[in-house]
Amino acid sequence: MEITILGTSASTPTKERNVSAIFMSYKAEGLLLDCGEGTQRQMKAAGIPLSKITRIFITHWHGDHVIGLPGLLQSLGLSNHMGSIDLYGPPGTKERLAHMFEAFQFDRRLDLKVHEVKTGSVLETNDFKIECASLRHRVMCIGYAFIENEKRRIDMKLVKKHGVPVGPLVGKLQEGHVVTVDSKKITPDMVSDVIPGKKVAYVTDTTQCAGALKLAQDADILICESTYHSDLADQAKEYTHLTAQEAAQIASQAGAKKLILTHFSARYNDASVLEQDARTVFDNTEAAKDLMRIKL
Ligand SMILES: [Zn+2]
Numbered sequence: 001m002e003i004t005i006l007g008t009s010a011s012t013p014t015k016e017r018n019v020s021a022i023f024m025s026y027k028a029e030g031l032l033l034d035c036g037e038g039t040q041r042q043m044k045a046a047g048i049p050l051s052k053i054t055r056i057f058i059t060h061w062h063g064d065h066v067i068g069l070p071g072l073l074q075s076l077g078l079s080n081h082m083g084s085i086d087l088y089g090p091p092g093t094k095e096r097l098a099h100m101f102e103a104f105q106f107d108r109r110l111d112l113k114v115h116e117v118k119t120g121s122v123l124e125t126n127d128f129k130i131e132c133a134s135l136r137h138r139v140m141c142i143g144y145a146f147i148e149n150e151k152r153r154i155d156m157k158l159v160k161k162h163g164v165p166v167g168p169l170v171g172k173l174q175e176g177h178v179v180t181v182d183s184k185k186i187t188p189d190m191v192s193d194v195i196p197g198k199k200v201a202y203v204t205d206t207t208q209c210a211g212a213l214k215l216a217q218d219a220d221i222l223i224c225e226s227t228y229h230s231d232l233a234d235q236a237k238e239y240t241h242l243t244a245q246e247a248a249q250i251a252s253q254a255g256a257k258k259l260i261l262t263h264f265s266a267r268y269n270d271a272s273v274l275e276q277d278a279r280t281v282f283d284n285t286e287a288a289k290d291l292m293r294i295k296l
């Protein structure tokens, strides 16, 4: 899995930072989380072809998270993208997209499948699932978590020791089934280890809430907004955003392994002050930069 942070600015782009978007690539899937203005250009700068996008996840309909959508969908429509794209967003997303398609003259429409989500399971594939939870913002806002399925690693020495012949029975054990060899039951745990899957959570545009904690629970990486320094906590509360320290509290309470801060107010030229603010609570914190890559 590779995560590319495409934009780290809140509300409005700055000279150094674009507005919110994250691209996650996992096997054949390309997951785009939010699509602020200029996202397609950031993807070009990052060397990610637009055709890699298989699914788009929208947190909420504030402009800094969605204004890149018409341009991106226009380009995808003009390109040779023959497949369909699944787009997930909060209730009201279908209607807003319909208005958007009315507002602009799209030459060729992409096959866009729109799903409105609010809480719980968003989708499940053979390799991973996506869950979502409602956050607490001025408008309805959804956070997402990517959860890779756990895998079994078969130990061929143990397979041999228990007399399991190499072949389909090993495949069954790999899938987690109990098999019988010479009227003896062999369980998957007798011949394999379980490797837990990775979890990446994306929590943005919210105050501290149960949904944020749930998504961040045991995450390997929590990508979380930190619009303000803790010395502007009142402002954060008023505009329903998090301070860096509050983001760190979520990471700490949820048992996340690493915190990546993003969605910085334009007043901070250097986001390292926010990183330092968060580190007073949660040490394994890094302030994201545009086009930063994280391998997992
Ligand atoms: Zn925002």
Ligand SMILES: [Zn+2]
Residues within 6 Å of the ligand: 060, 062, 137, 205
């Ligand atoms: Zn917002």
